[in-house]
Amino acid sequence: MIRLQSVTKRYGKFQAVKLLDLEIPRGELFGFLGPNGAGKTTTLRMIAGILPPTSGTVSVGGIDIQRDPMRAKAKLGYIPDRPFVYDKLTGAEFMRFTAALYGQDGPEVEARINELLDLFELIRWKDELTESYSHGMRQKLIIASAFVHRPEVIVVDEPMVGLDPKSARILKSLFRRFVDKGGTILMSTHTLEIVEGFCDRIGIIRHGELVACGTMQELRAEAAADGARLEDLFLRLTGEHIEPDLDAVLG
Amino acid sequence: MPSSVDLSDVAVVAPPAPRPAVRPAQPSFAVLTSPKWRSAIARLRKGNGEGRGGRSVLLVSAAALFLLAGFGIAYRTVTYFKGVEEIGPLLAGKLLGMAFLAFMSILLLSNLVTALSTFFLARDLDLLAAAPLDWGRLYLAKLGETIVHSSWMVLLLAVPLLAAYGFAWNGGILFPFVALGALIPLCVIPAVVGSAITLLLVNIFPARRTRDLLGLVTIMAAGGLVLLLRLLRPEQLAGPEGFRSLVDFIAVLQSPSHPLLPSEWASAMVMNWLTRVGDPLPIALLWTTAAAFVVIGASLQKRLYAGGFARAQEGADNGQRGGSWSRLARVFMPGVPAMRREFILKDLRIFFRDSTQWSQLILLGVLVAVYLFNIRALPLFTGERVPVFLVTLIVFLNQGLAGFVIAAVAARFIFPSVSLEGRQLWLLRSSPLDPRAMLRSKYMVGVLPLLVLALILTITTNTILQASPFMMAVSIATVVVYTLSIGGLALGIGTLYPQYDTENAAQIPTSFGGLVFMLLAVALLGGIIVLEAVPVVEHLRSLREGEGASLTPGGVLAFTGAMVLAVVAGWVPMRRAVRRLEQLEA
Numbered sequence: 001m002i003r004l005q006s007v008t009k010r011y012g013k014f015q016a017v018k019l020l021d022l023e024i025p026r027g028e029l030f031g032f033l034g035p036n037g038a039g040k041t042t043t044l045r046m047i048a049g050i051l052p053p054t055s056g057t058v059s060v061g062g063i064d065i066q067r068d069p070m071r072a073k074a075k076l077g078y079i080p081d082r083p084f085v086y087d088k089l090t091g092a093e094f095m096r097f098t099a100a101l102y103g104q105d106g107p108e109v110e111a112r113i114n115e116l117l118d119l120f121e122l123i124r125w126k127d128e129l130t131e132s133y134s135h136g137m138r139q140k141l142i143i144a145s146a147f148v149h150r151p152e153v154i155v156v157d158e159p160m161v162g163l164d165p166k167s168a169r170i171l172k173s174l175f176r177r178f179v180d181k182g183g184t185i186l187m188s189t190h191t192l193e194i195v196e197g198f199c200d201r202i203g204i205i206r207h208g209e210l211v212a213c214g215t216m217q218e219l220r221a222e223a224a225a226d227g228a229r230l231e232d233l234f235l236r237l238t239g240e241h242i243e244p245d246l247d248a249v250l251g
Numbered sequence: 252m253p254s255s256v257d258l259s260d261v262a263v264v265a266p267p268a269p270r271p272a273v274r275p276a277q278p279s280f281a282v283l284t285s286p287k288w289r290s291a292i293a294r295l296r297k298g299n300g301e302g303r304g305g306r307s308v309l310l311v312s313a314a315a316l317f318l319l320a321g322f323g324i325a326y327r328t329v330t331y332f333k334g335v336e337e338i339g340p341l342l343a344g345k346l347l348g349m350a351f352l353a354f355m356s357i358l359l360l361s362n363l364v365t366a367l368s369t370f371f372l373a374r375d376l377d378l379l380a381a382a383p384l385d386w387g388r389l390y391l392a393k394l395g396e397t398i399v400h401s402s403w404m405v406l407l408l409a410v411p412l413l414a415a416y417g418f419a420w421n422g423g424i425l426f427p428f429v430a431l432g433a434l435i436p437l438c439v440i441p442a443v444v445g446s447a448i449t450l451l452l453v454n455i456f457p458a459r460r461t462r463d464l465l466g467l468v469t470i471m472a473a474g475g476l477v478l479l480l481r482l483l484r485p486e487q488l489a490g491p492e493g494f495r496s497l498v499d500f501i502a503v504l505q506s507p508s509h510p511l512l513p514s515e516w517a518s519a520m521v522m523n524w525l526t527r528v529g530d531p532l533p534i535a536l537l538w539t540t541a542a543a544f545v546v547i548g549a550s551l552q553k554r555l556y557a558g559g560f561a562r563a564q565e566g567a568d569n570g571q572r573g574g575s576w577s578r579l580a581r582v583f584m585p586g587v588p589a590m591r592r593e594f595i596l597k598d599l600r601i602f603f604r605d606s607t608q609w610s611q612l613i614l615l616g617v618l619v620a621v622y623l624f625n626i627r628a629l630p631l632f633t634g635e636r637v638p639v640f641l642v643t644l645i646v647f648l649n650q651g652l653a654g655f656v657i658a659a660v661a662a663r664f665i666f667p668s669v670s671l672e673g674r675q676l677w678l679l680r681s682s683p684l685d686p687r688a689m690l691r692s693k694y695m696v697g698v699l700p701l702l703v704l705a706l707i708l709t710i711t712t713n714t715i716l717q718a719s720p721f722m723m724a725v726s727i728a729t730v731v732v733y734t735l736s737i738g739g740l741a742l743g744i745g746t747l748y749p750q751y752d753t754e755n756a757a758q759i760p761t762s763f764g765g766l767v768f769m770l771l772a773v774a775l776l777g778g779i780i781v782l783e784a785v786p787v788v789e790h791l792r793s794l795r796e797g798e799g800a801s802l803t804p805g806g807v808l809a810f811t812g813a814m815v816l817a818v819v820a821g822w823v824p825m826r827r828a829v830r831r832l833e834q835l836e837a
Contacts, residue, residue, distance in 0.1 A: 052836070073683040078681035086597065089601065
């Protein structure tokens, strides 16, 4: 459903993503991990059609997002890490606008907006301007709006930041149900506990390269660390396990 | 080597032994304001970076041209006043006092709004409020920031005026320091007063509502001031009869008209230096007042800031938003695809809910009123009969003035529209929205009201000027084509030179792209007027020779040329804007 073939992204001389190959089939929840600045968000933004790759191809649902961006994007819902919305629109208006961007309109959309806002407990605030929303409420609004047009693929960057425990649980259930019904999710996060128990497969990116990819068992086998937790595997695979000199820092 | 970061055996993670609480050393004013001035330096360096030389040259040239023109006008005025026998210095001092009073009024209004941002809404406030920072230092740092933000433009305006005084009286090399000595307290006093008023308001209203309120008050005050100044008909003073009465007026007022106004002290300080009068009183009054104001402001800050800052975190809106826009859309946009309709509705909603945007309409209304008043005040039909040639010429040149007004309005309302999408580009870029559809929607939202304004201006002024049917037709056709073109030019250049990080729409037209747009808009206007001069002169000739109105092939060709020029000027930037949006890396 999501396919990256030899994808590279350069910012001037800096190579953020290097010849990345990745395939995420229908019905899979894929966790995307990596240290800060590893190229996760750049990869996600290329899949969402926000950034063009310097070379290589990105396809969503079998459609090349560079060649036919309109049809590819219509299949996709993108949830960014920073919840920027229009301050002077209400929650319902923002969702209606998002639906319209995907060409959807009418009573069915209105019903769906109410359904999603109700799910994320925003229905009370649907007619309030989003400038009065908290960070978490904005995050929930963006997540709800990513589902408004019934996408086949969700690309999500750090979804749990700012969410209260109940909303985080709702989101996890929503993601799982979405995948069970045949949807595809690519989720980037630093919350390893969520990835460990929640994702079907995990990819670890470091310096723009995929250094490991597979199920938890496969990653353990690759790192030759039976029974190891994802945190240990992550630190080992990303080469970040060297003990820092804490005495010097805190002493 | 351990396989992971295991801190369980690291003794140092235990909290340090309790220490006596000490008051940390306070950062200096320079350190506290360093993020601001370092950012400004970084911006300047970036501005002078590779490939930006041409941009810098254009900006510096425009600023130099503006300053030179300002100096030229100010120098002529000052030398004229200076030349008046016996009371010359008094008149010049009065003029300077009035200019300083105007500066102070503008600064007070500007500081009200700026102080709200710097003291209560700035992004660095959480960091500063969480730090063990002395309230007095925070006040001085924020006051300094407020002064710089609100005063730089007024200081820039003061440069040509004071330079004119310096040259007219041969003020010497120390004169710039004297001028600065007069201007600094003039900037400090309104900043303290403005921030104190804002402090009081924020303690009464939530910050967002205060912002709306202050924005509205500022715009209305500025509009009222412009309208008042115009309706006073200052041009009458330029007439010999009017001037005599002004001299009488000034002569009667030998003493300062408002002895307690700092602007009078500043004016006296400058004029004393220029006329070699040794009187330290104005300097003492000016500086001690500024210092006393800072102390009063600081004590208000100590008492009220914490409460105001807490209130500033509150939201402002609790009201329900109805679906009136949607109902209007159903009536006026039947059959329009959902994507375009919602885009138009979104832009309209945001415009009319954002007081920093819709309130500009008040200023626009005032400027249109002044414009119409100016046309009405022309002495064309008051005395003896004016030749048809002159009336036609004025009607024709009025097209240029109207065109300039339309370009300025487009710069304020259409030019920023793509930049204002900056923080939401993730949504637009990740959705299957065609950039063409987005630009088309923005074009419609911007250009239709502009067209209505342009037609009202043209038809009203031409009716006042009693334009002939031929000139009325030429004017209407020109203004329609020019407006449609200028909409595309503004949107296109606004997309090619975006300001995605600027949240205040009013600041966007003052960017480099805004300057490029205005230059191109004026060039287009000039091109159209030059081309249309051909058929208009032909028309006048045929009138003089008693023939009916007719168009020669040359005239038709000129009109066609003007039309083609307008279409190209609007279409090419839009086309490039579409390409830029398609390639945008948001």
